[in-house]
Amino acid sequence: MAKSLPQSERTSLYQILTYAGTIPFAIGTVCLAVDIRSVPFLGGTADAIGAYGLIIASFLSGAHWGLHLHQTSGWSLFLALISNVSAIGLWIAFLSLAPAAFFIVVSFVFVILLAIDQRLATDGLIRQQYFRTRVVVTFVVVSLLIGSGLMV
Template identity: 40%
Template sequence: MKKPSPYLTFAGTIPFIACAIFITMGIDAIRILGTTAHVLSVYGLVIASFMAGAHWGNHLALADDNTWAIKIPIFSNIIALGLWLGFLSLSTVGFIRLLVVGFIGLLIIDYNLQQAQIISHVYFKVRKYVTVIVVLALIISAVQL
């Protein structure tokens, strides 16, 4: 049986795409959930934090003498805490722009992890495509707000 992770990873883009479409159509709020921009911001923060947590998990399996055993927890914490502080302090558009930077930063980390053979080429390929989708949805949303 194939692992469901690639399918779930791509499915995770649906809220980003939906929010971008809603914002472009002028749908300012989603019933029960709140404003579309806030829903997008919170979902982006959750997913970016989840990705940083996945990096943290990768570092736990590395030998102490592997340079990535030190780099990964530092980079993942900087990104997660930076996004959290940005969520608390920036305007919605400013935070969505910061999410773009955060997701690109997470992808750069994954590229380096793939080069170091810590993550598989197949996993990185999925991450690359998903990041492109997410970043485009965030940029479209930020331009429309």
């Protein structure tokens, strides 16, 4: 019988999906760079990038909501509040701001959510490996959003 690799040596599903999540941001940025302003079935390129950013930031906020459900410490109230404020605030920003301005706002929220994850990792509430993945992906996504914002 074949011996399986330890978890630390396997590429985990969350890492694959997390890195794959950067692809729509990259494709959108490339589209803007080559002056493709509209994508069939998706509409305006900048709007598609913004909507995807809204979805991903809301998803990350939802992950914090999920952690809140399993906490009894001071983290519980904070995670519950920040997850709702960030998701609703981003939705309002998406509906009311021009794409370039929204890209700045959602980038700021991605950095705030990463800072929260850093504290959660320090407190042992999320795995260090997950946090390291988030650092890399957040850097990539924020860079792509800034690049996109400069092209809209």
